[in-house]
Amino acid sequence: xxQMALAALKTQLKNFxxxxxxxxxxxxxxxxxxxLQDSSNPNFVDEVITLFCTDAERIITExxxxxxxxxxxxxxxxxxxxxxxxxxxxxxxxxxxxxxxNLRQASDDRSKEGCVRALNSITREYCLLRSKFQTxxxxxxxxxxxxxxx
Amino acid sequence: MAQSRHAVExxxxxxxxxxxxxxxxxxxxxxxxxxxxxxxxxxxxGSGKEAVDAHCSGKKFDLILMDMEMPIMNGIEATRKxxxxxxxxxxAGVSSRSMExxxxxxxxxxxxxxxxxxxxxxxxxxxxxxISLNG
Numbered sequence: 461x462x463q464m465a466l467a468a469l470k471t472q473l474k475n476f477x478x479x480x481x482x483x484x485x486x487x488x489x490x491x492x493x494x495x496l497q498d499s500s501n502p503n504f505v506d507e508v509i510t511l512f513c514t515d516a517e518r519i520i521t522e523x524x525x526x527x528x529x530x531x532x533x534x535x536x537x538x539x540x541x542x543x544x545x546x547x548x549x550x551x552x553x554x555x556x557x558x559x560x561x562n563l564r565q566a567s568d569d570r571s572k573e574g575c576v577r578a579l580n581s582i583t584r585e586y587c588l589l590r591s592k593f594q595t596x597x598x599x600x601x602x603x604x605x606x607x608x609x610x
Numbered sequence: 611m612a613q614s615r616h617a618v619e620x621x622x623x624x625x626x627x628x629x630x631x632x633x634x635x636x637x638x639x640x641x642x643x644x645x646x647x648x649x650x651x652x653x654x655x656g657s658g659k660e661a662v663d664a665h666c667s668g669k670k671f672d673l674i675l676m677d678m679e680m681p682i683m684n685g686i687e688a689t690r691k692x693x694x695x696x697x698x699x700x701x702a703g704v705s706s707r708s709m710e711x712x713x714x715x716x717x718x719x720x721x722x723x724x725x726x727x728x729x730x731x732x733x734x735x736x737x738x739x740x741i742s743l744n745g
Contacts, residue, residue, distance in 0.1 A: 489728050496643045504643060511636050542679060546706050547636045550728045 466606045473599040480592055489552030502604050509593050512551045516586055519544045523563075523579055527572070534567045537575065541567065544582070556585045626741060627670070630654040631661040631688065632677040632704075637727070641675055641704075644734050657681060658688025665692055671699050672741055675729070678705035678716055686719045693720035700744070702737050704729050 477494075480486040497504040522540050526533055545560035547553075559582040566574030628650050630641045638654045645652040653669075655661050659682045661674065674692070678685040689701050703716045706727040717724055723740065725733045 489730075492728070492730050493640065495731070496640070496647060501643065508636060508639060511639060515634075515636060539679075542706075543634060546634050546727060549706055550634070550636050550640055552728075 462606055462610060466603065466610075469599060469603050469606065473596070473603065476592075476596060476599065480596075484555050485553070485589060485592060487552045487554040489550065491552070493551060502607075503600075506597050506600055508551060509597055512547055512553075513590055513593065515547055516544060516556075516590075519547075520579075520583060520586060523582070527575055527579055532572050532575065534570055537567045538564065553585075553589055556582065556589055559585045626650050626672045626738065628652040628673040628675065629661060629664060629669075629671040629699075630675050631656075631658060631680070631685065632675070633657060633680040634677070637677065637704075637729075641729055644729065644731055647731070648734065648738065650738075658683030658685055658691075661688050662691050662695070665695060665697050673737060674699045674701045675704050676701055676721070678703060678707050678712065686716050689716070689719040689721060700737070700741050 477486070477490070480490075481488075493508055494505055519540050523537065523544075526537050526540070541560050541563045545557055545564065548557035548560060559578060563575055563578035563582060566578050628645050630638055630645070630652060632638050632641065632654070633656050635656075638656070642652055642654055650673075653664070653671075655664060657680045658676070661676070662683065664671075674697075676685040676689055680688075683691075685703060685705070689703070692699075692701065700722045701720060702723040702725055703713075703721045704725050704727055705713070705716070707713065707716075713724060723737060725737070
């Protein structure tokens with residue numbers, strides 16, 4: 461019975477990740493992360509996603525703070541968006557990475573209005589990604605629980 | 611039965627030691643795991659200054675994976691400083707900076723190799739091969 465439930469969950473996870481690839485939410489870098497998870501480190505994907513979300517939320521808060529000032533410190537903005545772009549690239553968050561590129565461009569152009577638009581897009585993409593990651597982590601945890609009980 | 615490519619690389623890379631220098635903890639986590647999967651003993655630090663401190667404390671590494679943009683001391687300064695102090699590790703720049711002049715400056719600071727982020731298993735294996743060939 462457990463065996464069948466496990467197989468069903470693995471298929472569900474595979475299809476869910478594939479749908480994220482199809483939508484452009486994730487790219488092939490995420491497969492690299494998944495490949496690094498094995499029996500010696502069964503929670504690796506969960507660990508990386510959790511780290512990513514904690515950092516992303518901190519950075520988005522900072523970006524909002526700096527864009528809220530009358531006079532924008534574009535170099536500070538650039539530093540934070542570089543961090544978020546790097547994290548997005550490392551985890552394979554494709555659409556979020558592209559949104560970061562847009563903010564970087566607007567920052568280079570010294571356009572506050574462009575930066576605000578790009579940050580709104582980053583926030584939207586991040587919220588979508590977080591919600592999908594939550595589903596993914598739930599599936600991962602259910603699979604690990606069944607595998608542990610085997 | 612033929613050994614898998616990954617297993618062969620793992621055998622070759624045993625005994626190689628590496629230092630990950632990156633201020634981003636997601637990158638540190640991923641790079642560490644990539645190295646561990648190849649059986650490479652590794653340590654991590656969060657800035658160029660800490661990499662220089664590790665060298666000063668007498669630690670030696672075969673490979674240093676050096677990020678470019680970091681607080682306190684960036685990868686370019688750290689690489690220059692390490693070379694000035696006689697560090698002979700293979701230093702590989704790992705960065706997502708796409709400006710050609712930045713990359714050039716990084717290389718001229720003393721890099722042996724440059725890899726664009728994200729670092730993947732195949733990129734890491736190509737670095738390990740270079741160490742094995744030079745060793």
